[in-house]
Amino acid sequence: MGILSEAYKEHPVMDSLIVPVDFSSIKDVPESHAWAQSYDFKINSNNDHKELRFLSIPIIDLEDPNVIEHIFSACETWGMFQVTNHGISKHLLKQVEFQSKKLFRLPYEQKIKIVRSPEEATGYGYPRITPFFSKRMWNEGFTIMEKSLVNHAKKVWPNAFQGFCDVMEEYQTRMKHLSNKLMGLLLESLNIPQPAIRESDDDLCTALHLNSYPACPDPNRTMGLAQHTDTFLFTILHQSGNANGLQVFKDGPGWVSVDPVPEALVVNVGDLLHILSNARFPSAVHRAVVNNEKQRLSFAYFYGPPLEFQVSPYLDYPGCKGPVFRSLTVKEYVSIKSKLLDMALPSIKMLPDQNLS
Ligand SMILES: O=C(O)CCC(=O)C(=O)O
Numbered sequence: 021m022g023i024l025s026e027a028y029k030e031h032p033v034m035d036s037l038i039v040p041v042d043f044s045s046i047k048d049v050p051e052s053h054a055w056a057q058s059y060d061f062k063i064n065s066n067n068d069h070k071e072l073r074f075l076s077i078p079i080i081d082l083e084d085p086n087v088i089e090h091i092f093s094a095c096e097t098w099g100m101f102q103v104t105n106h107g108i109s110k111h112l113l114k115q116v117e118f119q120s121k122k123l124f125r126l127p128y129e130q131k132i133k134i135v136r137s138p139e140e141a142t143g144y145g146y147p148r149i150t151p152f153f154s155k156r157m158w159n160e161g162f163t164i165m166e167k168s169l170v171n172h173a174k175k176v177w178p179n180a181f182q183g184f185c186d187v188m189e190e191y192q193t194r195m196k197h198l199s200n201k202l203m204g205l206l207l208e209s210l211n212i213p214q215p216a217i218r219e220s221d222d223d224l225c226t227a228l229h230l231n232s233y234p235a236c237p238d239p240n241r242t243m244g245l246a247q248h249t250d251t252f253l254f255t256i257l258h259q260s261g262n263a264n265g266l267q268v269f270k271d272g273p274g275w276v277s278v279d280p281v282p283e284a285l286v287v288n289v290g291d292l293l294h295i296l297s298n299a300r301f302p303s304a305v306h307r308a309v310v311n312n313e314k315q316r317l318s319f320a321y322f323y324g325p326p327l328e329f330q331v332s333p334y335l336d337y338p339g340c341k342g343p344v345f346r347s348l349t350v351k352e353y354v355s356i357k358s359k360l361l362d363m364a365l366p367s368i369k370m371l372p373d374q375n376l377s
């Protein structure tokens with residue numbers, strides 16, 4: 021069985037696109053981080069449609085008797101929703117926040133020791149999508165996959181790595197458990213008989229990515245995380261510290277803010293679920309903007325089937341007009357996405373002229 025980090029080895033990234041600047045020493049936004057003024061930073065609260073001002077993604081109680089219908093409707097309309105009653109304790113969320121702050125607060129020289137190497141997917145650095153944009157993002161992150169955690173933690177805390185590792189391990193275990201449950205609900209909502217998406221929990225492609233968006237002297241000229249869709253089936257995101265930043269794009273209103281709701285986690289549809297649902301669920305286009313007051317942290321848990329799993333559009337539903345995408349393995353899709361980013365989905369479309377929106 022292949023492991024996810026192997027799939028990224030084929031796409032090495034230049035050092036300069038990985039190693040972040042020392043954000044703690046920057047007083048003004050440098051040219052390298054100044055996005056064009058024409059770049060669209062607006063969200064719907066700025067536009068004329070007053071009725072759209074309070075538009076927000078659905079909040080779904082996982083214990084609601086109609087949870088399946090709610091999930092279907094939210095995924096079909098937004099590709100994104102927030103969940104409550106998800107079973108992840110407030111205490112654990114606080115610990116993840118505490119440990120992440122500890123990591124990003126380390127002196128620059130320490131963080132540089134655990135920088136992602138060009139052909140690796142784990143470690144410290146700029147977002148993985150950096151090579152696709154001419155400007156750098158106002159973001160430093162840390163990706164954890166498989167066994168990378170302990171090696172990295174030992175480099176920065178040789179005698180005190182355990183606390184960080186224990187919390188991140190526990191979080192990943194809980195996230196996997198919640199993801200398995202959500203996967204069942206998502207498949208049920210699409211009437212897909214539970215396919216053998218996994219043989220064991222170890223085969224699944226999962227990753228935990230910690231994002232830190234330092235307070236920025238000029239947030240209107242910088243981008244925290246540029247627009248993208250997530251690659252795998254879905255992502256569970258925790259936004260910490262009550263700082264807004266996440267936005268989702270919806271045809272019509274445009275960028276809609278996804279404000280943190282206490283106790284709720286954000287779930288967004290990724291590319292593989294978009295393919296599996298035969299484009300009935302949009303892969304949510306989202307981004308993160310920054311603010312000038314305080315650091316914002318977010319924790320994204322990506323969940324996907326094993327690398328060799330064949331992802332095929334599910335066609336057994338009323339009104340189906342045939343497959344929108346060709347079938348492919350997770351490994352092949354990860355490779356295409358690493359090369360093409362937002363052109364990855366169009367490149368595997370069966371009917372190039374079909375309008376999916
Ligand atoms: O920070 C956020 O709110 C978004 C993070 C995200 O989209 C990602 O890590 O893929």
Ligand SMILES: [Fe+2]
Nearest residue numbers: 248249250306
């Ligand atoms: Fe994302």
